[in-house]
Amino acid sequence: MAIxxxxxxxxxxxxxxxxxxxxxxxxxxxxxxxxxxYVNCAAAANGDGSLASPWNNLGTVNGKAFxxxxxxxxxxxxxxxxxxxxxSSGTSSSPITIGAYGAGPLPAIDGTGQNRAVKLLxxxxxxxxxxxxxxxxxxxxxxxxxxxxxxxxxxxxxxxxHHVTGGDYTAMNAKWTGLVVFAPGMIVEPDMxxxxxxxxxxxxxxxxxxxxxxxxxTTLWGGIFVWGVQIxxxxxxxxxxxxxxxxxxxxxxxNSTVHDTYGDGIAIYxxxxxxxxxxxxxxxxxxxxxxxxxxxxxxWWWTSENMVGQGNESYDxxxxxxxxxxxxxxxxxxxxxxxxxxxxxxxxxxxxxxGSGGPTTNSIVRYNVCAGDGTVHTYLKSGVVxxxxxxxxxxxxxWNGGKLVNTWIYSNTFYINSxxxxxxxxxxxxxxxxxxxxxxxxxxxxxxxxxxxxxxxVSVLNSRARDYNLYFYTxxxxxxxxxxPHGIYNTDPLVNGLGYDGAGRPATQxxxxxxxxxxxxxxxxxxxxxxxTTGTHDFFDNQPVPLGGAFDIGADEAG
Amino acid sequence: xxxxxxLGRGPAMRPPVAQHPAPLFTRPLASLKAGTFSLGSQRGHxxxxxxxxxxxxxxxxxxxxxxxxxxxxxxxxxxxxxGLRTVIVDAADAAGxxxxxxxxxxxxxxxxxxDPSIAVVGxxxxxxxxxxxxxxxxxxxxxxxxxIISRRWDGFAxxxxxxxxxxxxxxxxxxxxxxxxxxx
Numbered sequence: 001m002a003i004x005x006x007x008x009x010x011x012x013x014x015x016x017x018x019x020x021x022x023x024x025x026x027x028x029x030x031x032x033x034x035x036x037x038y039v040n041c042a043a044a045a046n047g048d049g050s051l052a053s054p055w056n057n058l059g060t061v062n063g064k065a066f067x068x069x070x071x072x073x074x075x076x077x078x079x080x081x082x083x084x085x086x087x088s089s090g091t092s093s094s095p096i097t098i099g100a101y102g103a104g105p106l107p108a109i110d111g112t113g114q115n116r117a118v119k120l121l122x123x124x125x126x127x128x129x130x131x132x133x134x135x136x137x138x139x140x141x142x143x144x145x146x147x148x149x150x151x152x153x154x155x156x157x158x159x160x161x162h163h164v165t166g167g168d169y170t171a172m173n174a175k176w177t178g179l180v181v182f183a184p185g186m187i188v189e190p191d192m193x194x195x196x197x198x199x200x201x202x203x204x205x206x207x208x209x210x211x212x213x214x215x216x217x218t219t220l221w222g223g224i225f226v227w228g229v230q231i232x233x234x235x236x237x238x239x240x241x242x243x244x245x246x247x248x249x250x251x252x253x254x255n256s257t258v259h260d261t262y263g264d265g266i267a268i269y270x271x272x273x274x275x276x277x278x279x280x281x282x283x284x285x286x287x288x289x290x291x292x293x294x295x296x297x298x299x300w301w302w303t304s305e306n307m308v309g310q311g312n313e314s315y316d317x318x319x320x321x322x323x324x325x326x327x328x329x330x331x332x333x334x335x336x337x338x339x340x341x342x343x344x345x346x347x348x349x350x351x352x353x354x355g356s357g358g359p360t361t362n363s364i365v366r367y368n369v370c371a372g373d374g375t376v377h378t379y380l381k382s383g384v385v386x387x388x389x390x391x392x393x394x395x396x397x398x399w400n401g402g403k404l405v406n407t408w409i410y411s412n413t414f415y416i417n418s419x420x421x422x423x424x425x426x427x428x429x430x431x432x433x434x435x436x437x438x439x440x441x442x443x444x445x446x447x448x449x450x451x452x453x454x455x456x457x458v459s460v461l462n463s464r465a466r467d468y469n470l471y472f473y474t475x476x477x478x479x480x481x482x483x484x485p486h487g488i489y490n491t492d493p494l495v496n497g498l499g500y501d502g503a504g505r506p507a508t509q510x511x512x513x514x515x516x517x518x519x520x521x522x523x524x525x526x527x528x529x530x531x532x533t534t535g536t537h538d539f540f541d542n543q544p545v546p547l548g549g550a551f552d553i554g555a556d557e558a559g
Numbered sequence: 560x561x562x563x564x565x566l567g568r569g570p571a572m573r574p575p576v577a578q579h580p581a582p583l584f585t586r587p588l589a590s591l592k593a594g595t596f597s598l599g600s601q602r603g604h605x606x607x608x609x610x611x612x613x614x615x616x617x618x619x620x621x622x623x624x625x626x627x628x629x630x631x632x633x634x635x636x637x638x639x640x641x642g643l644r645t646v647i648v649d650a651a652d653a654a655g656x657x658x659x660x661x662x663x664x665x666x667x668x669x670x671x672x673x674d675p676s677i678a679v680v681g682x683x684x685x686x687x688x689x690x691x692x693x694x695x696x697x698x699x700x701x702x703x704x705x706x707i708i709s710r711r712w713d714g715f716a717x718x719x720x721x722x723x724x725x726x727x728x729x730x731x732x733x734x735x736x737x738x739x740x741x742x743x
Contacts, residue, residue, distance in 0.1 A: 076666065103662035104591060105669050130670055157617040158670040211617030211625065212671065252619040255629050275619070278626055496733055504637055507722030508733040540719035 034069025034094060038101060041080035051101075058082040058109075068094035074107035074131065076100050083114045083136075090125035092153060100130035106160060111136025113166050122146055125153040133159060137166035138220055140179040145203040145230075151184065157211040164218040175263060175293055176231065178222035179215035182208060184248070185230035201240055203230045205248040205271075213256040221293065223258030223284060226251055228270030228304070241270045241303045242332055249273045256280075262287035265298040265317065272305040281314045281326075282503070285347070289380040291321035298346065300328035306335045313342045313505050321379050322389060325349035326370070329363045331356035331402055337364040340539050344369075344501040347376035348388060349395035349427075350414075355402030355436065362531055365409045367539045367555045369510050370394075372501030374418030389429025391420035392456045396437070397430040406439040407464065408532050410525035413510050413539070413555040415501060416449040416456075424456020425449070440464030441529070444522040446493055446554030447471045454478050468523040470553045474498075488553070491517045495554075511540055512558035519558050522551035574692020577711055581608070581702045582690040586648075586680035589664030596646055596678040598706070605709070605728035606702040607634055607645045607721070610693045612654035613667040613679070623715040624654070627697040628671055630718045634725060635677050641729035646678040652685040654696045703728050 038054035039061055046060055047053025055061055058080050066072060066088035074080065090096035100107050109131060111117030116139035120126060123143075133140045140161040145151050161179045176183035184203040208226070215223045228248035229240055240246055251274040258265045258281045265281030268274045276299055285296035298314035301307050307329075314326035326343030329336040331354045343350035350370030353363045374391030390397070393414045398404060414425060422429050425447055442464050447454060454473050455461050462482055470488040471478055477490050494516035497509025512518050524546075526532035537544055539555035546552070548559040575582060585597040598606065609631050612624040628647075635645040649667075651658040659667075664681050673679065682688055691700065694713070701710040701724050710724040726733050 076669070100666070103665045130666070155617060160672070207619075209617055209619055211621075214672065250619070252621075254617075254621050255625055277621065278629055504633065505718050507719040508726060511719070511733075541717050541723070542720075 034067060034071065036071040036073060037064070037066070038073050038075070039080065040075035040078055042075070042078040058084050066096050068096065068125070071097040071099065073099050073101040076102040076107050077104040079108040079110050081110045081112045083111060083116055083119065084109050085119045085121060086126070087121045087123060088126075089123050092125055095125040095127055095153060098126065098128040098131070106130055106132040108132040108134060110134055111140075113137055115139065116142045118142065119144065120154065122151065123154065124151050127155040127157070129155070129157045129159070131159055133161045134163045136164050138164065138177050139181050140164045140215065140218070141181070143182045143205070145184045148200055148202045150202070150204050150206050152206045154205065154207070155209040155211070156180065156213055157209070159213045161213065161215045162217045164220050175221045176225065176227045177220040178225055178261060178263060179218050179220075179258070180210065180213060180224045181222060181227070182225070182248070183227040183231060201230045201246045204228060204246055206250055208248070208251045210253040211255050215256070216259045216261075218260070219262050219287075221261070221263030222267060223261045223264065223281065224253055224256060224266045225264060226268040226271060228268065244272050244305060247271050247304070251275070252277075254278050259283045260286060261296075263294065264296045264300070265314065267297070267299070268301040268304055268307070270303050271301070272307075274301060274304055274306070275308045275310070276312060277308070278311040280312065282316045283318070285318040285320070285324050287320045289320040290383070295319045295321045295323035297323050297328040297352075298326045300330055301333060301336070302330035303332035305333065307333065307337070309338045310340045315344045315346060315503060318347045318376070319379070321381070323348060324376065325352050325390065325395065326373065327351045329353045329360065331360050332358065333363070334361045336362070337366075339364065339367045339535060341368045342505045343373060344371045345375055346373045348390040349373055350393045352390065352395040352397065353404055353407050355398040355404045356400045357402055359403050359405045361405040363404070363407045364532070365407070366411045366535055368412045369506055369539055369555050370412065371415035371510070372417050374420050374423055377420035387421040389422055390427055391418050392416070392422050392424050392427040394426040396426065396428050396460060398436045399430045403436040403438065404440065405437075406529070406531070407437060408440065408525070408529065409442045409445065411444040411522070411535070411545075411551070411555060413446045414448070415499065415510075416447070416451055416454065417501070419451065422456065423451055424453045426456045426461050428457055428460045437463050439529075441525060442466035443468045443525040444551055444553050445469045446495070446518055448493060448495070448498060449473050449478070450475065450499070452476070452478070455480065458482065468521070468525070468553065470518050470521070486521075486523070488517050488521060493518050493554070507540065510554070511556045512552065512554065516558065518553035520548055520550040520552060522553045524551060574711075575690075575708055577708050579708055581700065581706055581708050583706075584687055584690070586682070586687070587661075589661060589668060589679040589681060590675075591665060596680050598646075598702075601644050602706055603704050604642050604644045605704055605725065607631065607643060607699065607725065608648065608702060609646070609697055609699040610648045610650035610653060610688060610691070612651075612656065612696040613647065613649040614656060614659050614663060615654070624696050627699070627715055630716065630721060631699075632671070632673065632677070633718060634721050635674060637722070638725050638729050638731070639674075639676055641731060643725060643729050644678075645676070646680065648687055649679070649681050650688050650693050650696050650698070651682065652688045653693045653698065658683045701725060701728065
């Protein structure tokens with residue numbers, strides 16, 4: 001039996017310290033050196049911020065400054081009404097914690113219809129955790145700057161943010177609104193006047209971590225949204241968007257859930273070194289037509305570099321116009337990897353890669369399961385009902401001088417059952433058409449279709465090297481106009497749960513049964529491609545790839 | 560890092576493995592309501608037993624206990640209606656931390672919005688971790704209706720691994736295309 005501190009002794013020690021300096025938190029986490037301050041908005045009288053006499057309103061809290069290592073703790077089970085504005089910073093070794101004390105449900109900040117319920121302004125090294133944030137007008141949690149320096153080391157964890165429904169982003173003509181929004185150099189609310197700073201584009205976010213945040217219900221734009229470069233009430237951000245020196249960086253969003261947003265679900269713009277993982281997005285893009293500010297996607301990034309999206313589920317996403325897909329590597333991005341994701345039942349595509357105004361380079365789409373996407377077939381274009389482009393599983397599109405360089409799509413499992421005009425495996429429906437692509441591949445993919453147009457736009461598919469794919473049309477015989485030398489056609493792939501496109505990450509569905517023709521009939525899709533790697537494991541159960549001496553076809557490596 | 564409670568730990572015991580009886584235990588529930596969780600009283604139901612670091616902080620590397628919670632919730636959501644019971648044990652010893660108090664465990668259930676059907680218990684004296692030979696977090700076991708350990712994962716278990724093992728125990732086919740859970 002291990003030697004342990006008696007429980008009673010631990011309690012005694014904690015009580016003794018609390019009675020003296022109130023220097024420990026009740027959050028069950030490591031306490032930093034500093035002072036703990038307490039807020040109980042149910043308290044009858046406003047106190048001094050001590051545990052025995054907590055503050056009881058946000059107005060008092062907003063007027064206080066906090067130092068490195070301090071904690072600001074709200075009493076669980078209570079609600080503070082109004083807007084919480086926080087502008088203090090910790091240090092890398094002594095961050096400030098905004099959190100909860102006591103036991104019970106998350107303490108709530110009720111924005112009561114004000115522009116934002118929580119605003120973190122010009123802060124660095126701050127962790128905000130264990131809070132419910134609700135009922136505001138434009139932002140739930142707004143993290144922003146009004147200075148010309150980076151904001152570093154911001155963590156949001158264990159938050160429930162919801163009901164941001166009173167504002168109108170169309171009036172702002174801006175996407176930087178919604179539930180959890182990072183946007184440096186904001187045009188400051190509430191009157192839309194310019195902030196006080198003189199900006200030289202030196203403010204950005206670095207080392208941001210969002211973990212276990214649930215964000216839902218907004219008629220504003222984003223669920224969890226990172227706008228990477230400084231805003232200065234102009235459109236210079238567009239000119240500067242690809243300048244990595246001024247982009248935000250080291251952004252991680254994980255273990256989070258977003259649903260029911262008018263705009264994007266989880267999105268990162270103009271950043272580098274970003275990861276979105278192990279998260280779920282559904283019913284984003286719920287804004288009714290017509291299009292005003294943009295066309296949303298469930299989970300995506302734009303003009304960003306060295307990005308990874310993995311282990312996510314994105315489904316039932318929509319748009320007031322085009323888009324409304326599950327995942328997107330959008331134009332101006334480089335070195336992107338979308339892997340181990342599940343996309344299904346989206347209005348349009350499971351995954352897209354777009355190019356505009358230059359190249360989108362080195363985009364890897366691998367070990368994903370895409371099923372039953374392309375559920376919406378028309379949209380209103382200038383008030384006219386128009387066929388929806390991209391209601392296929394993959395949507396590749398270039399315009400305005402854009403091109404796709406090295407789009408490597410391999411080892412995915414696709415299930416097609418859309419009945420739209422561009423239904424099928426792949427399509428390119430941009431204005432002017434033409435998928436300007438070089439260096440692309442399409443290999444080792446398992447394609448099962450319930451519709452006869454299995455390939456979709458075959459010319460798009462043929463604009464990249466393709467081979468070692470398995471195609472199976474459940475309704476009959478399928479003929480490939482350009483047969484692959486090592487392709488497998490019209491053979492039942494013998495997968496478990498064929499047709500599964502429901503909510504819940506597939507665990508057994510779409511795995512290969514013994515004897516499947518997909519087993520050991522793939523290839524090293526990256527052979528001869530500089531910078532392309534086959535990955536370390538499959539979608540389902542971390543099986544190393546290859547297994548059994550050769551690569552399997554599809555997202556499962558069975559043997 | 561080795562937690563204070565690991566000092567003096569006895570010689571390593573062979574952990575209970577698959578096809579052996581799961582050690583029985585009864586622990587107070589981490590809940591605002593009083594109550595206990597008893598493994599013995601779950602007979603007739605398969606049990607998903609997961610030892611986690613419930614107080615793990617978020618890290619960019621995604622702490623495996625925090626990532627595992629997402630899958631444990633998903634498995635519970637998908638299989639609860641088929642009879643699965645789910646219990647999370649705070650494994651402070653294995654995590655190298657001090658045991659959280661009851662309030663912290665209660666708060667864990669709120670911070671992660673756990674369904675009340677998921678039991679959360681502490682292991683302040685470490686005896687449960689010792690009985691199950693848990694040396695790392697997460698460690699997850701699947702116990703069948705008879706109380707026999709069906710599967711054990713020392714380390715992070717993926718949803719597919721869990722689901723493959725759970726389905727036969729709750730009478731679900733692994734080839735069904737049917738609807739899944741609420742995500743996760």
